[in-house]
Amino acid sequence: MLEYRSYFTADGVADDAPFITTSLAQVHAWLRSKRYEADLVVSGRTVGIGPAVEAALTQERASDGSESALFRLEEKAGSGGTWTTQLLLHDPRHHGRLPWVWLDVVAPGGDVERRRWAAVPRLASSLLEVLDARDGGARLDPNITTTTVDDVESLVTALEDPHRRGPVFVAGSDESLPMQPWRQLIRKLLVQTTGLAAGYVLDPAATTAFAELTGGTHHVDAGTMRTYLPGVQLGDDFDARRHRVLHTATILQDDGKRIVRILGARARETTLDTPLPRAAVRVEERLLRQTDNELLGRPADALTRTTTPPPPRPIPHSVDQEAPTGRVGDSASTGDLAPVTSPVAAAENVETRLALASALERVLGSGAVTPDAVSALAEQALESARLRAVLARRESQLDTLTNTVIELRDQVEDLNHRLDDEQNEHGITAQDAREQTELVRALRLRLNRVAATEAWAPLSDTERESPVPESFGDLLSRFSELEHVVWTGDSGTTEELDERNPLGGWAGKTWDALRALDDYARERLAGRCTTFDAYLKDIPSGCHAYPANRHARDESDDVKHTAKYAAPRLFVVPASIDPSGRVFMGAHIKIAQSGMISPRMHYFDAVTTDGHIYVGYIGRHLPTQKTN
CATH class of the missing domain: 3.40.30.10 (Glutaredoxin)
Structure with missing residues (x-):
């Protein structure tokens, strides 16, 4: 799955050096820092530069004078899959058009909902050291x-x-x-x-x-x-x-890590969701084809680095050649040193020749063992090796495309569900807004009948409430404003919701629910209500409201009595509430309906025990039999 994509133009190069030469020098330095054999990476070759590591470099000078380079690195991590780094460089060499860089990191596997984290590659940092990069x-x-x-x-x-x-x-x-x-x-x-x-x-x-x-x-x-x-x-x-x-x-x-990850994720989502320039895609397609063509035309010994094999043993002119006998010196009269061939060796030669003749028959259609036939067989073997390498590359590319199609299909399905849910939410919100507008209008008319004309005046600064949080990170920092509601949950899980709701609407709704819980606790301590359900159905004067149909007093029996569903709903509370430090929080508030995310807030009502409500979870919908 594509985890990191950087695309930028270069407005200048350190020391006014050539753009592509300088960039490739950074590539070689990066490879050396990984203890790979960087010197083997030259244009026109695909080579192994380390254990289960293959690199390819392709360069092109087009007829319009532009220059391009494509570098690919595949690092196989055993059963963990293959990490692929691809760098594409293009220098138009035209006035008014800047060179550009396109760097991708593809990680094995992946999940549409939970994208795998790929840290900033050191290669990206290395390139920025020598290029005046601009977005x-x-x-x-x-x-x-x-x-x-x-x-x-x-x-x-x-x-x-x-x-x-x-x-x-x-x-x-x-x-x-x-x-x-x-x-x-x-x-x-x-x-x-x-x-x-x-x-x-x-x-x-x-x-x-x-x-x-x-x-x-x-x-x-x-x-x-x-x-x-x-x-x-x-x-x-x-x-x-x-x-x-x-x-x-x-x-x-912040603990020094949470915000770093949130901002990094936001930057990745933005760049990955932005289409690339079509011209860049065309350059990539052209150089990928050239890489395959170079792979077909290169020597087979570049497929994998091996030691040079020993020269083949000479093939006897005749399988029934008689082995000479006697001491070496007995043949001196002929001026030649005849090889001493034992019966076992002769048998091996016969077996080898027969196997070679069989191979020639299958591949070339003729079993005649001649120097030309052997050379032709060797060429076929080399061609086969090249084709296998190209096929392996194509299979890898096909696997990547297949995974991409699956991911996109899942993403489209999820987005369709979320669109349906959001449209439904919008309809409900619009209806609520109309009802509230109508209620305000009616109340103002009633007040006007008793000469309370101030009902039409705009709100004063003292009457206005503080703005709702713009994000879940902001919301978590404002729990101190709530008198009776205490946060005990995992902030990281909560702030992940910001990535799925960039406008902050969910955070605002959650704040509305928290203020309603806070007012309920105050009213219950005063003896003016008994349950949160009753509070939501009959909001006391001056208190905050939340839709009653978005509150659930408890989970279903299926969830409560099934361990794999109940366990995720055990959240932190003080030991004074439960000696184990955790309780089952079945009561929850529905923040929004949005596909498989559909955020929820789970809480425990301890108002009658210590005057507090403990919120143990704000995050994506927890698993149930329906969502599992």
Whole structure:
């Protein structure tokens, strides 16, 4: 499965050296760092450079003067499958057209829902050391530097560049932030986006200037970092929701790995989902064909590196040649040293000759053992070896294509299910919105009859609630705002949902449910309600609501009494609640219906015990007999 894809243009090369020559030098250095025999990799050959490791290099100079190079490395990991690294370089050598780099890493196996993680290949980092890499107008420099006011306008232009393929991460600052540690932290957080995304750290003046140019919808605050996906539309409120903000609290609470992986995954998803330029695909197709042609025409000894075999024993002119007898000196009169052939050796020669004659008969149609016939047989063997190598390559490519088709088919099926679910969700949400609008209208009319005209006034700042979280990472950092609800779950599992819901709608719905749980706990402690079900069906005045039909008091008997379904629903609670530190959390809230993901929140109501509700899980739908 394709796990990593980097595509960028090169606006310059270190020391003004030739683009392809410099890039291939980095390839050879990378191979040597892996302790492979890099010197064997030359254009026009496919060679083994290590145990179960094969490399191929193909170069081309087209009639229009452009130059291209295709490098492929296949590393077989036994039963673990084959890892394939492919690098395609193209230099148009035309004014106004920049050279480009396309790097893919294909991992064995894979899952549409849970893509296998492939770390940034060192080859990508090596190439960026010598190339001035650009994604559209964005600079792909892993050594993130501070952006000043003079660079802000070009940064905004890069954000709006229609040719940009990957995300751009922009961090803001103010005078209270020490720039050096802040820049080092941002560099650390973006370490798994190398070759995929651009990163910028704005100094205080640049942060202000950036806000002025991007407006209130697309700015970035000090101490936060914002992800700008391709297709930025400044001034568009709806578009602004696509570009997520990583808040200060989330950054400070990170363990040093979680955010790195989330941002890396986001960058991978974005670049993998963006189609490649058709011209690049055509270059790849042409060089792959050339690689196969070179494989057919090369010497067979390049298939696998072996020691040079000893020269074949001479074939006697006649199978019934009589072996000479006597001492060596007895033949001196002839001037020749006749070989001493034992009866056993003679028998072996006869057997060998008969086998050779049989092989010639099967392959050439004639059993005559002649030098020309033997040469023809050898050529057939060489040709067969070449064809087997090409066939093996084709089978590998076919396996990859087959896996891709299966993955795409599964993805289409999943997306169709999710589309149906999302359309249904949208219909329900639209109906709820209409009902709420109608209710507000009716209430305002009633208040107007008693001269309560302030009912028509817009909300004041004190009446407005704090904004809902834009992501699950933001949501987890805000549990402290809830008086009676405590989080005990796995944050990593929860934040994986952000990858499937980039606009943050699920996080907002989850926050609504958490506020409803918090208000319920307060009402129950006051003796004004008995169960969360009853609370949702008759919302007390001034309390937060959540649809009653999206709450389940418990799981089905099938789930509760089947170990493989019950075990995943055991979540952490304090020992004061259960000495084992875990309880079965059957009560859950349906956040959304979306295919096999359909996020759920599981909780344990301990209000009557210690005044708290413990939320042990927010994540994708847990297994049941229907989803298994």
